[in-house]
Amino acid sequence: QVHMVESGGGLVQAGGSLRLSCAASGRTLNGYAMCWFRQAPGKEREFVAGITWGGGNTVYADSVKGRFTISRDNAKNSVYLQMNTLKPEDTAVYLCAAVLGKVRVGPQSYEYWGRGSQVTVSS
Numbered sequence: 001q002v003h004m005v006e007s008g009g010g011l012v013q014a015g016g017s018l019r020l021s022c023a024a025s026g027r028t029l030n031g032y033a034m035c036w037f038r039q040a041p042g043k044e045r046e047f048v049a050g051i052t053w054g055g056g057n058t059v060y061a062d063s064v065k066g067r068f069t070i071s072r073d074n075a076k077n078s079v080y081l082q083m084n085t086l087k088p089e090d091t092a093v094y095l096c097a098a099v100l101g102k103v104r105v106g107p108q109s110y111e112y113w114g115r116g117s118q119v120t121v122s123s
Contacts, residue, residue: 002026002112006096009117012086016121020081022096022114029053033103034072034079035110038092038119048094049081050103059103064090086121094119 008020020036035050049070050059058070069082079096094117097110104110 002029002098004096004098004112004114006094006114006117009094009119011120011122014086014088014121014123016086017082017084018086018119020083020094020096020117020119022079024077024098024112028074028077029098029112032098032100032111034096034098035103036070036079036081036094036096037107038090038094039116040092043092045095045107046092047105047107050105051079052103057103059105061105083119086119088121088123090119091121092119093117 003026004024006022031053033050033052036048037045038048039045048061051070051072067085072079096114098112099110
């Protein structure tokens with residue numbers, strides 16, 4: 001059983017930065033892509049960014065390109081999301097997830113999920 005825990009969320013003013021972390025335990029996620037999704041109240045879960053096992057391929061939602069950077073440390077079984085130039089519309093619960101193989105933008109494909117970390121951006 002894989003347990004994923006996010007950290008690093010909080011309240012920040014527009015234009016500010018936050019760094020989210022997600023640590024997985026229970027097994028090593030060899031071969032798994034790790035990704036970030038977000039969900040705002042009343043909205044569907046939305047793909048934010050993903051990275052393959054080797055880190056050679058990253059995918060970003062258009063809404064965060066140039067502002068967010070995903071990275072991972074396989075030795076720590078962890079994935080990170082550096083968020084810069086935050087906007088009020090980035091406010092959401094951010095969840096990390098893992099899927100075997102390539103990055104996928106549909107949440108239904110993901111096998112493991114964290115419980116989420118709240119990010120609130122004030123205007």
